[in-house]
Amino acid sequence: MHWLYLAIAIVSEVVATSALKAAEGFTRPVPSILVVVGYSLAFYFLSLVLNTIPLGVTYAIWSGVGIALVTVVGWIVYHQVLDLAGIIGIGLIVAGVVVLSLFSKTGAHRTPGQTGRGAACRALHCSVSFGAARGMMRRERSFL
DSSP states (O other): OHHHHHHHHHHHHHHHHHHHHHTTTTTSHHHHHHHHHHHHHHHHHHHHHTTTSOHHHHHHHHHHHHHHHHHHHHHHHSOOOOOHHHHHHHHHHHHHHHHHHHHOTTSSOOOTTOOHHHHHHHHTTOOSOHHHHHHHHHHHHHTO
């Protein structure tokens, strides 16, 4: 289900970003509504994905696929053309997303019952406990 949520987040973000140009500084109501609703949906579904997939991997896939799709929308809808370097750059971003999605062991590989910050920390092999981190933050604030 987390991959579906990520897809919804990506599509919502692409719709919102594409509508941002048409909103003309939020002076046009329909595209402006699309921007607000699209970004709201994108961040809501992105937050659901973060319960399962680590932050870095989620953001890399979300932003990488989003960049590629917004580029395609810009080309089709707004007739914006990329040069060869732009096409190669977008291709490299897509290749990075494919590598992360298919070959990385950092993705959504949790065992049943793992939830919350502790599960994310275990997935990322954190070595500092959250209690120790809070204590360090308190000590740093005392110097300010």
